[in-house]
Amino acid sequence: MCDRTGQTLDTTLLLYMKDKTSTNNTQPGHIGHRKRLRQRYIKAGIGSLADYEALELLLTYTRSQRDVKPEAKKLIKTFGNLAEVLDSTIDQLLEIEGIGIQSAVLIKLVKDLSTKYLNEKQIYRKTINTPLDVVDYLRTKLGAYKKEAAMTLFLNSQNKIVAEEIISEGTVNYVYVHFRNIFEIALKYNSTAIIYVHNHPEGKIEPSDDDIRHTQHLVETAKTLTIEIHDHIIVNRYAYFSFKEKGLL
Template sequence: MDIKPNNGKSGKPHHAGHRARLRQRYVEKGANSLAEYEMLELLLTFARTQKDVKPEAKRLLRRFGSIQNILDADKETLMEVEGIGLQSATLIKLVKDLGTIYLRQKQIKRKAINSPEDIIDYLRTSIGSNSNEQFLVLYLNTINEIVAEEVMGEGIVNRLTVYPRKIFENALKHKASALILVHNHPAGSTEPSGYDLSLTHSIQETAAGLGIAIHDHLIVTKHSFLSFSDRGLL
């Protein structure tokens, strides 16, 4: 379908000037000058260069309720929204992944980790919002800097298998002196299961024999977390 021009003289689509004004307002005054739907609209203009994308931005917010939920959604779910194709969904996921990298570099790279609060924002972003369960191990050196992170298991919803032998092979490879265990609970509860407790104790026993400390085991969700250390479970 042809797009009607704004007037008979310019031949430009009616939204062209609006895009320019939106971009200029962001450049001059920053994000606080835009509503959330306008931030989304501005983002989508980089994927849909020839179309008014305000309706798509508003549909995304109606469907997911918040910017956080939009960024946490997978590409397939995003593409269920009318007007959101693969290019737009990919751009949204790219923003989320860049944010995760930013938090990783800001919070954990070559920084001494002394409490869960030092890394929890990153962990909530990286695995807390995942729809499937994931088990992550952070490997620390003698001054509690994280030297590596490895995903040691992935499962569907609440079914996850972790092999401690592989955890310690990586610990030796990274010359780690301590570990922080992390996994998410997609259902939202932070209470440890019987499997969580038995797995932690098994890993702790093996670690003690190798002279490796287990500083903590964190259960992370999108909005909260539980520390085994704080709860007295380690």
């Protein structure tokens, strides 16, 4: 009887140790999956990943011990597409179950770094001759705003941008701007020309009557300071309207 009990205990102990060793040597499925995602990205670039997979790979850097595919898919389902996810606010991201402050900040940081890259790589080094030279950047910068905002690009005598400023933020369909603020900044940077920009988050891209009167007043004020208004551009995420192209300047 003692022998049987000892044999039973030995057998149980062996089975326990075997099960424990097997558990330690087997990684959770999501660990292998994220490794394959990472390798695919390294070899073939971002185009090899679906939108949710790109977000999933990003989120692995804030959630190292859990599967983040559900959160990535939930982000795409909630906001509609990758661009909308990146354009969302931190507060909006935090409303998604499973998305904490670290993940929300990382997502926003990716968008802001991309914008800064466009700024330094494309905009500040080129001579600005037409609205097309800046419109993609402006749509990236202001197109996703949920409220109207006014921004000004300040140019030097070689038509190169020396600075940019968000002058004012308003409501979903109105923004009030003090011209004095614009020209104080222009004089600070010895700017000889300005491109004035604002967005239309809702409704049509064409200017309102107030937009047209506002622009005329801006041009008249600029003349007294020998500063040229190169253009007034209205943007949203998908389109733009140039006062210069339409003969309104």
